[in-house]
Every structure is written in C-alpha cells, then in structure tokens.
Amino acid sequence: MANFAMHITLDPAETDYVQSILQHKVIKKNTVLLNSGDVSRYVYFVNRGCLRLYHTDSTGLEHNLSFSPENWWSSDIASFSGQRPAFYSISALEDSDVFCLSYDALETLYIQIPKFERFFRILTQNGFSMYQRRMTSNLSKPAEERYRHFQKKYPYLEQRITQKHIASYLGITPVFLSMLRRRT
Amino acid sequence: MANFAMHITLDPAETDYVQSILQHKVIKKNTVLLNSGDVSRYVYFVNRGCLRLYHTDSTGLEHNLSFSPENWWSSDIASFSGQRPAFYSISALEDSDVFCLSYDALETLYIQIPKFERFFRILTQNGFSMYQRRMTSNLSKPAEERYRHFQKKYPYLEQRITQKHIASYLGITPVFLSMLRRRT
DNA sequence: CGTCTATTTGAATGTACTCAAAAGCGGTGG
DNA sequence: CCACCGCTTTTGAGTACATTCAAATAGACG
Numbered sequence: 014m015a016n017f018a019m020h021i022t023l024d025p026a027e028t029d030y031v032q033s034i035l036q037h038k039v040i041k042k043n044t045v046l047l048n049s050g051d052v053s054r055y056v057y058f059v060n061r062g063c064l065r066l067y068h069t070d071s072t073g074l075e076h077n078l079s080f081s082p083e084n085w086w087s088s089d090i091a092s093f094s095g096q097r098p099a100f101y102s103i104s105a106l107e108d109s110d111v112f113c114l115s116y117d118a119l120e121t122l123y124i125q126i127p128k129f130e131r132f133f134r135i136l137t138q139n140g141f142s143m144y145q146r147r148m149t150s151n152l153s154k155p156a157e158e159r160y161r162h163f164q165k166k167y168p169y170l171e172q173r174i175t176q177k178h179i180a181s182y183l184g185i186t187p188v189f190l191s192m193l194r195r196r197t
Numbered sequence: 198m199a200n201f202a203m204h205i206t207l208d209p210a211e212t213d214y215v216q217s218i219l220q221h222k223v224i225k226k227n228t229v230l231l232n233s234g235d236v237s238r239y240v241y242f243v244n245r246g247c248l249r250l251y252h253t254d255s256t257g258l259e260h261n262l263s264f265s266p267e268n269w270w271s272s273d274i275a276s277f278s279g280q281r282p283a284f285y286s287i288s289a290l291e292d293s294d295v296f297c298l299s300y301d302a303l304e305t306l307y308i309q310i311p312k313f314e315r316f317f318r319i320l321t322q323n324g325f326s327m328y329q330r331r332m333t334s335n336l337s338k339p340a341e342e343r344y345r346h347f348q349k350k351y352p353y354l355e356q357r358i359t360q361k362h363i364a365s366y367l368g369i370t371p372v373f374l375s376m377l378r379r380r381t
Numbered sequence: 382c383g384t385c386t387a388t389t390t391g392a393a394t395g396t397a398c399t400c401a402a403a404a405g406c407g408g409t410g411g
Numbered sequence: 412c413c414a415c416c417g418c419t420t421t422t423g424a425g426t427a428c429a430t431t432c433a434a435a436t437a438g439a440c441g
Contacts, residue, residue, distance in 0.1 A: 068333045076337045078329060091326035094319070100330065127311055134318035135278070141321050142275035144328035145262060146284065149252045151335050152368035153260045156397070177419065184336035189397055191421055339428070361387065373429055375389055 016058065016084060020135040021128045030125065034118040039110045046087075046111075047103040053092035055113040059085050062109020063173060066101050067181070077182040080106070080170055086136065106174060156185045157193050200242065200268060204319040205312045214309065218302040223294045230271075230295075231287040237276035239297040243269050246293020247357060250285050251365070261366040264290070264354055270320065290358060340369045341377050 017023055017031065035058075040046070047053050049069055057064060064081040066089065078101060081087035092099035096116060122129050150159060160183055164171050171179070180190040201207055201215065219242075224230070231237050233253055241248060248265040250273065262285060265271035276283035280300060306313050334343060344367055348355050355363070364374040 068337070070337050074337070076333055078333055078336075090322055090329070094322050094326075100333075123315070127314070130311070130314040130318055131307070134314055134321060137318060137321045137325050138274055138278050141325040141328065142278075144325065144332060145274070148328060148332060148335070149260055149262055149284075151332070152262075152365075153252070153254050153258070175419070181336075186398060187420070188399085188422090191419095192397090195421085341428095359387070370430060371388070372390090372431085376429090379389085 017132060021132045023126075023128070027126055027128075031122070034122065035112040035114055037110065038113055040105050040108070042105055042108050044109075045102060045104045047089060047092075047099055047101070049100060049102045050098050052096050053089050053099050053116075055115050056086060056088035056090075056093055056119070057081070057103065058112040058114070059083055059087065060110045060112060062105060062107040062111075063170075064103055064109065064111070065106050065178065066103050068101050075181060076184075077178055080167075080174060080178075080182065082170065082173070090137070106178065151184065156183060156189065159183050160185075160190065160193055201316060205316045207310075207312075211310055211312075215306070218306065219296040219298055221294065222297055224289050224292070226289055226292050228293075229286060229288045231273060231276075231283055231285070233284060233286045234282050236280050237273050237283050237300075239299050240270060240272035240274075240277055240303070241265070241287065242296040242298070243267055243271065244294045244296060246289060246291040246295075247354075248287055248293065248295070249290050249362065250287050252285050259365060260368075261362055264351075264358060264362075264366065266354065266357070274321070290362065335368065340367060340373065343367050344369075344374065344377055 017028075023031065036055075037060075040062075046055070046057060046064065059081050061083060063083075064085075064087045065077050066079045066081070066087055067075045067077045069075050079087070087103055089099040089101040089103070091097065092101070093116060119129075119133075150162065154162075160179075163179065163183060176190055176194075177187040180187040183190065185193075201212075207215070220239075221244075224246075230239070230241060230248065243265045245267060247267075248271045249261050250263045250265070250271055251259045251261045253259050263271070271287055273283040273285040273287070275281065276285070277300060303313075303317075334346065338346075344363075347363065347367060360374055360378075361371040364371040367374065369377075
C-alpha cells in the first residue's frame with residue numbers, strides 16, 4: 014500500500030477500506046488476465062512477477078506495448094475507463110501475484126475518497142508523459158539507440174524478459190535484435 | 198467552456214470562476230509558447246488556430262509529437278505537472294488564440310472545485326490511451342499505413358499542416374512522404 | 382518581383398526485414 | 412537423470428523500406 018502514499022496520504026481507516034476492495038490473485042506464467050475484445054473489468058497492480066500488455070494484429074502477430082514488473086500497474090485504460098471491448102490483452106510473463114481493482118469498486122472509491130481522483134490523475138499523467146517520451150524516442154532514434162536506452166533504463170527487465178518480447182516492445186524483429194546484441 | 202461539460206457538470210458560479218482564471222491570448226504564427234528547457238507555467242487550450250508540441254534533438258532536428266487545433270489542449274505535461282524544465286517546446290503553426298491556465302491557478306482550482314481533478318484525470322486518460330494506440334501503430338505498421346491512417350483520422354489537419362510537419366509527426370523524412378503521396 | 386523555404390525527383394546508401402537452416406535451451410516424461 | 416520435443420536464438424544471404432545527398436521546381440511572403 015506504500016504505492017498510494019507516493020501521491021496522496023491516507024489515514025488508517027482509508028487504508029483499510031482500500032485494502033478491502035482489492036482482490037489478491039496468484040497466477041501462473043502465461044495466464045491471460047485480459048483478452049482483446051473483452052471488456053476490461055479490472056486494473057492490475059503487480060505485487061510479484063511481471064505482466065505484459067500487448068496487441069495482436071490482423072496477421073496474428075503480437076506487439077508488446079508495456080511490461081509491468083513489481084509495483085507497476087497494468088491496464089487497457091481505454092477499455093477499463095470506458096467499459097468498452099479491449100484493443101489490448103494482458104498476460105503474465107512469469108508466475109505472479111497481483112491486486113485487482115474492479116471498475117465498480119474504483120468508481121465507488123472515487124466517491125467515498127475523492128483523493129483517489131487525484132491519485133489516479135497523477136498516475137495517469139506520469140504514464141501519459143512516459144508514452145510521450147517513448148513516442149518521441151521512436152520517431153527520432155534508430156533501433157539500436159532505442160535498445161541501448163532500454164537497457165540503461167530497465168536493466169532488471171533485460172535480464173528477466175526474453176529477447177522476442179523485448180524485440181516486440183522495441184518494434185523490431187527478434188532476428189534483428191540478436192544482431193544488435195552481437196555488436197555490443 | 199462547453200469543453201469542460203464533456204466530463205463534468207458545472208453550475209454558473211463555477212463556470213464564472215473558471216473563466217476568471219483563464220487568460221486569453223492571441224498569438225501570431227510561429228510564436229513560441231514554451232521553450233524546451235524552461236519550466237512550463239501554463240497548459241494551453243486552443244480556441245482558434247493550431248499549436249504543435251515538438252522536441253529538438255541533439256542534432257537540431259525537430260520532431261513533432263502532436264498538433265492541437267481548435268478545442269484541443271497542449272502541454273508538456275511532465276514539465277507542467279512537476280514544474281521541471283521542459284523536454285518539449287510548443288509553438289503556433291497558424292495565427293491562433295488560446296486560453297492559458299497557469300500551474301498555480303490550476304492547483305487552486307483543484308482545491309476550490311475538486312471536480313476538476315476528475316476532469317483532468319479523464320482528459321489525461323484519454324490522451325494516455327491515444328498515445329498507447331499510436332505507439333502500437335508505430336511499432337507494428339510501416340510508414341505508408343501510418344500515413345494513410347493519419348489522413349483518415351485527421352483529414353482537416355492534412356489540409357492545414359505542411360508536409361514537413363506531417364512527416365516529422367509520422368517519423369519519416371519529408372522526401373519520403375513526398376514519395377508516398379505520389380503513389381496515392 | 383525576388384528571396385527564402387518547402388517540395389519534388391533521382392541516384393546511391395544504409396537500416397531493418399524475410400526466409401531458411403542450424404544451434405541452444407527449457408521443460409516434460411520415461 | 413537423461414532424452415526428446417518444441418520454442419527461442421543465432422547466423423547468413425538476399426530483399427525491401429526508408430534515408431541521405433544533390434539538384435531542380437514550386438510556393439509563400441515581404
């Protein structure tokens with residue numbers, strides 16, 4: 014729960030309330046938490062393990078949009094916030110345990126403790142700005158630089174995540190990433 | 198002010214209050230509203246004209262991240278929300294008029310009318326999800342498809358914005374965009 | 382009008398991809 | 412505990428997409 018303390022302060026009663034609405038879930042590697050096309054009923058907070066958010070294109074290829082290791086949130090925010098069919102899917106890259114926050118519980122939470130509007134506003138702002146930077150990086154830099162940057166920024170992920178998933182995240186083929194790695 | 202009504206409802210007194218804190222500004226084409234490196238003191242709502250948000254890389258090249266025509270917001274959200282030096286710059290592509298909302302005024306607004314936490318949370322969520330989609334599109338599609346998609350999605354921008362700016366937004370060179378256009 | 386910038390066109394180059402085959406690695410069952 | 416199967420990674424050759432450089436043309440604006 015220390016995570017919430019990053020942007021807002023909660024008294025003990027509020028902390029209890031939040032804990033009461035979170036569902037804890039232990040899942041095995043490759044478990045799918047959200048299937049593209051379904052309505053996303055939960056946002057996930059990763060306590061242990063790692064999730065990935067990805068899109069499956071018309072040719073069946075998967076494109077990873079983000080990885081969520083410990084202490085990160087994962088969701089198809091458009092699907093969740095609008096309760097519409099999801100464009101993305103979410104699955105576990107490792108055995109994981111996560112806290113699930115349902116749409117209804119969150120909408121109630123916003124009413125009960127409006128501070129959470131602030132919390133999720135700030136959380137979303139940070140995510141927004143991360144994607145802005147990543148877009149710019151993708152528009153302006155060749156694959157090799159993007160990969161070097163990924164290594165520097167997420168050294169722990171580089172160890173844990175297979176090449177094909179990193180390649181997909183970077184928008185290149187596993188074959189090409191293998192080449193880049195050779196010329197370290 | 199109809200823009201706020203999209204996500205929250207305001208009574209007349211609240212509407213007046215909001216209008217009182219917005220500064221109206223008329224600017225000429227190419228006016229720079231935010232310079233990379235400066236702290237962004239305002240977010241901008243475009244009433245007429247069009248702004249662009251862009252990054253200037255180490256070689257001096259500019260990379261457009263977004264265009265904001267009428268009824269869109271523009272800001273380097275990381276700089277604004279953290280009051281840190283900006284990574285991006287903002288300038289006007291056309292003679293424009295904008296409403297400026299200062300950091301201090303907005304923080305006060307959040308306290309005076311907490312509904313605005315909700316408004317900007319939703320606004321940010323929508324932007325967040327737009328960038329997610331755009332990232333995925335960039336990772337998975339070749340330049341031509343991205344361009345065709347841009348044409349379909351923003352036909353009005355295609356008319357108003359010069360090729361070099363569209364090319365920069367798409368992450369390709371103006372020369373290559375010219376080629377793509379020929380083979381329509 | 383004249384100047385400056387943007388766009389077009391063409392040729393040569395480089396970056397990243399596809400296809401194919403071999404090697405490596407991880408999990409599972411005998 | 413080893414052997415096998417399937418999936419991932421490596422390697423190489425050939426190709427396609429997108430860039431750079433250069434020069435000519437077109438458009439915008441004072």
